[in-house]
Amino acid sequence: MPKAASKAATKATDGFDLTRVGPGTIMGEMMRQYWIPAAASSELKADGDPMRLMLLGEALIGFRDSSGRVGVLDHQCPHRCASLFLGRNEQDGIRCVYHGWKFDVDGKCLEMPNVPPPQDFKEKVRAKSYRVREQAGLVWVYMGSRAEAPPLPMHEALFVPEQDLTVTLLQREANWLQGLEGDIDTSHFGFLHAGHINADDFEEGHPARHTVANRAPEYKVGDTEWGTMYGAFRPEAGGKMHWRMAHFSLPFWTQTPNADFADHVVAKAWVPMDDEHTMLISIYGGRAKGATYSSSKLKSGSGIPGADKLDYLPNSTDWFGRWRSVQNPRNDWEIDRAAQRENRIYTGIRNIVIQDQAVTESMGPIVDHTKEHLAPSDIMIARTRRRLLTVARAFAEKGTVPPGIDDAEVFWKARAGSFYADDKVDWLDAYQQQLKAAIRWPAAGQQAAE
Ligand code: FES
Numbered sequence: 001m002p003k004a005a006s007k008a009a010t011k012a013t014d015g016f017d018l019t020r021v022g023p024g025t026i027m028g029e030m031m032r033q034y035w036i037p038a039a040a041s042s043e044l045k046a047d048g049d050p051m052r053l054m055l056l057g058e059a060l061i062g063f064r065d066s067s068g069r070v071g072v073l074d075h076q077c078p079h080r081c082a083s084l085f086l087g088r089n090e091q092d093g094i095r096c097v098y099h100g101w102k103f104d105v106d107g108k109c110l111e112m113p114n115v116p117p118p119q120d121f122k123e124k125v126r127a128k129s130y131r132v133r134e135q136a137g138l139v140w141v142y143m144g145s146r147a148e149a150p151p152l153p154m155h156e157a158l159f160v161p162e163q164d165l166t167v168t169l170l171q172r173e174a175n176w177l178q179g180l181e182g183d184i185d186t187s188h189f190g191f192l193h194a195g196h197i198n199a200d201d202f203e204e205g206h207p208a209r210h211t212v213a214n215r216a217p218e219y220k221v222g223d224t225e226w227g228t229m230y231g232a233f234r235p236e237a238g239g240k241m242h243w244r245m246a247h248f249s250l251p252f253w254t255q256t257p258n259a260d261f262a263d264h265v266v267a268k269a270w271v272p273m274d275d276e277h278t279m280l281i282s283i284y285g286g287r288a289k290g291a292t293y294s295s296s297k298l299k300s301g302s303g304i305p306g307a308d309k310l311d312y313l314p315n316s317t318d319w320f321g322r323w324r325s326v327q328n329p330r331n332d333w334e335i336d337r338a339a340q341r342e343n344r345i346y347t348g349i350r351n352i353v354i355q356d357q358a359v360t361e362s363m364g365p366i367v368d369h370t371k372e373h374l375a376p377s378d379i380m381i382a383r384t385r386r387r388l389l390t391v392a393r394a395f396a397e398k399g400t401v402p403p404g405i406d407d408a409e410v411f412w413k414a415r416a417g418s419f420y421a422d423d424k425v426d427w428l429d430a431y432q433q434q435l436k437a438a439i440r441w442p443a444a445g446q447q448a449a450e
């Protein structure tokens with residue numbers, strides 16, 4: 001095979017392995033080793049309607065029983081496969097409406113009322129079920145096969161008391177990886193979100209000023225115990241360096257740098273519903289509490305088109321009916337061409353979150369990596385793809401346990417944000433110094449990690 005052709009073939013294989021998440025795929029199996037946030041706890045009410053839940057290409061139902069426990073089961077009844085979505089959620093179990101078989105949150109068959117008692121074999125039947133936990137206002141699912149599930153990942157945001165957290169869900173009609181890559185692609189900020197803003201519009205010292213003062217930052221990138229990290233740097237007067245540092249954490253988490261490092265607590269999960277739909281779950285906590293500079297006022301009084309309240313379509317019971325944006329591919333994300341032309345909003349699309357949504361959905365459901373031309377500004381993306389493939393293939397081929405499963409505390413070591421440092425200090429040393437000085441949340445979590 002000519003060299004160019006074989007390179008393209010490798011890229012195509014890599015692209016497939018990176019993006020497919022169903023049962024038996026290498027990325028899907030790697031992800032199943034981790035706890036996965038799947039829904040907001042508030043979506044499931046005791047004895048309320050069962051909810052269709054698509055997760056990693058598996059059609060499941062979620063329900064909360066009379067005692068408040070959450071069950072996540074294969075949606076097909078193990079009798080003759082009618083959907084338990086139609087089921088009656090009653091008296092600590094879900095009852096299939098076809099022949100009345102009833103299952104508890106662990107999938108145990110409690111009753112088999114259409115079978116004469118002597119022939120009842122309910123002890124031998126189980127609905128396929130996954131283990132569930134609730135933390136940070138979210139329902140977490142473990143889809144792996146360990147007899148004892150691993151601990152939850154120790155993201156700093158998960159230690160913040162629930163009342164101090166802002167948690168949002170938003171569905172994206174695209175593959176999980178292209179969504180995630182938007183978060184670790186820092187150079188887009190100065191265009192997609194702030195292309196219409198000049199540095200002079202910002203007060204001196206504003207954490208976002210650098211993103212427009214120099215729209216082509218340089219980067220440091222490296223592998224970490226929890227995934228990968230980058231530091232985008234811009235030299236400043238007086239021997240200072242301005243840094244924006246951010247992380248990818250296995251298997252699908254990001255921490256974005258859009259606030260001051262000292263008190264910025266964020267964890268964002270790009271949870272694959274299937275190969276072509278993703279649930280973005282954003283958890284903000286700590287003092288910054290989601291106050292990123294996206295909503296900051298500028299000197300002129302205008303703002304970066306902010307992370308305004310999202311406009312959601314009403315949820316439906318469809319497999320992909322939850323947390324959908326009013327601005328979506330079918331209405332071109334409500335792009336305002338006049339605002340674009342007059343440079344009031346660089347994209348013409350309101351809401352910073354939907355700007356990200358629009359560009360990544362506009363690529364099509366799953367990007368073909370063989371068509372790309374990665375630039376030096378994409379080194380974090382290339383590095384993260386490599387890290388994902390290495391971990392997933394090591395697990396598939398040798399059973400190597402992925403990072404952060406048995407050592408959940410590694411995630412505690414990741415913190416994102418912007419800061420100034422002496423320009424002679426190495427980037428990782430500067431990071432460690434900042435981490436030591438940062439306000440961490442809470443001390444209990446810190447102690448657990450030490
Ligand atoms: S298919 Fe569910 S009880 Fe028969």
Ligand SMILES: [Fe+2]
Pocket residue numbers: 182188189192193356
């Ligand atoms: Fe963005």
